Amino acid sequence: MSTPALRTSRTDLQEADKNDALAPFRERFSLPEDLIYLDGNSLGPHPVGAAERAAQVINEEWSNGLIRSWNDAGWFDMPSRLGDKLSKLIGGNAGETVVTDTTSLNLFKAIASAVRIQQQDAPERRVILTERDNFPTDIYIAEGISDFLNSVNAETNEHYEVRLIDEDLSLEQALDDSVAVLALSHVNYRTGAMWDMDAVTAAAHTAGALVIWDLAHAAGAVPVDLNGANADYAVGCTYKYLNGGPGSPAFIWVNARHQGRFWQPLTGWWSHAAPFEMADSYTAANDVRRFLCGTQPITSMAMVECGLDVALDADMGTVRDKSLALTDLFITLVDERCGEFGLELITPTNHAERGSHVSFRHPEGYAIIQALIGRGVIGDYREPEVLRFGITPLYLSYTDIWDAVEILRDILETRAWDVPAYRNRNAVT
Structure with missing residues (x-):
């Protein structure tokens, strides 16, 4: 055009x-x-149809189906099923995405997972790198994880820090051998500026860092190919260009190569390998469901599908x-x-x-x-x-x-x- x-x-x-x-x-x-x-x-x-879908959840699936709807209406599998739909919009494969929680919580999980992998592979890397002009919650979450790790390791020399790219420090200068994780927004929330995902991911991997992309202002708005870029993790919301409704659940994508090594401290029962066995200790699910935490908001999640279906038709x-x-x-x-x-x-x-x-x-x-x-x-x-x-x-x-x-x-x-x-x-x- x-x-x-x-x-x-x-x-x-x-x-x-x-x-x-x-x-x-x-x-x-x-x-x-x-x-x-x-x-x-x-x-x-x-x-169109979102209000009717919410009414269906409330008036039929909840009112009549009651607790049976976790099975009969597919509530329990909704995070993964919607994740597979959303994955098609961001260059993901089936089994790599779940719709769940908020962007902030999912970013916490992704950073925690990436840091844990680096602790095993390159423990000397203790810098979480992002940019000063990133959406503030992304910086705050990085600071929170860094502060937590430093409080736990207060008696050791394992000091973590958040480093910010800005006018005085370029990405190229900042990507040294101390960087464990690079977390960037694909499209900047304020200016609309967009990073070259392929080039940045390749540069980070060459430097030994893992990469997390925040797709809040990208998913549904610009072409995204996470697997094509060989990215590691991605997070984002569904209430902007995906039209899921105010405060609708977010998503997290994890490259399949990392799923077996995944760890994050929010080990709620929905991420358990067999949640209804009610085991007294945690065993992680062996797929992307590891990134779930607690019980899902079904009415909000059901409306997400209406927006996804529109986006997938375009x-x-x-x-x-x-x-x-x-x-x-x-x-x-x-x-x-x-x-x-x-x-x-x-x-x-x-x-x-x-x-x-x-x-x-x-x-x-x-x-x-x-x-x-x-x-x-x-x-x-x-x-x-x-x-x-x-x-x-x-x-x-x-x-x-x-x-x-x-x-x-x-x-x-x-x-x-x-x-x-x-x-x-x-x-x-």
Whole structure:
């Protein structure tokens, strides 16, 4: 799919919409009329059928089936069954992914597992490497594991540390023989910048480190091939581009070569080899179910499948082509029509380095986003001063992008954002 001619008209973009192979997917989401939703990178919209699926779990499987539904309705196997579906979207094989817990908990498990392998193979490696601009919880989890290991080994010289890549320390400089684990977000949550997964994974392995990819802003938005990249672990959420619902369960992928060596301290009963034997000591399951912990949230998990089914019906190459076309259009129109108002693009223009959201900095970023929301264009705000716009090809059109930029231009030109109501900070931005 080629990008429609830029410096174009709304009429030209309407023609592009008529020829859009993904246009029918918009009907598979329940979206309010007269609203342009540019925040699917934070919370995806409601897939048609999700409410009915939740009602089925509550009114049939729970109300009538009661506890029998763990077997009869397939509740017990749902984490693995959905994991196999999701695996197809990220370059995984059957038996390598489970849907479970939260991204933060799954990252904890992955880092713990990778550190344990390195303790056995290269105990001198005690650095967990990530980047300063990573999503904060990823840094916090790394710090928590490091602090825990240091408290346990307080009387030894086995000191673990978290090292951060930033403007003063490149990945190449940071990857030395002390690094045990490299944990990166494939697509940066703030800027939309995307790492070259193949090249980074290869570099880390050459340096002797294991690699964990956070796919929260990548899965369902950009092509991902974990096995093709020879990655070690990956985690991510299902409530952004996979449209699983607010707080829906996350996922964890583990390369099959590591599953037999897996260890993590959250050894709950669902990861036991035979949970209903009620054994008084732990024996890990011999597959990816080792990454489960406790009883699963069935209603939320059931809705995840609705979003996965939509994503699996779309060709990922076509999704990526349209994503690049829409983000190119958005970037160019903002430059052409809003260039005089001080918006600073912080998202890469190079296609190979860009995910599926576009971000700008502006000193009044929060108030501008609130004014946009007041006009029916929903984006979001991230510190410092970042206006963030998720460009989701399955339900956004070319004319949506044109209209959103026109509304942005009007808000900036009239200073409609400059009122107290738009400056008052909500708890969630």
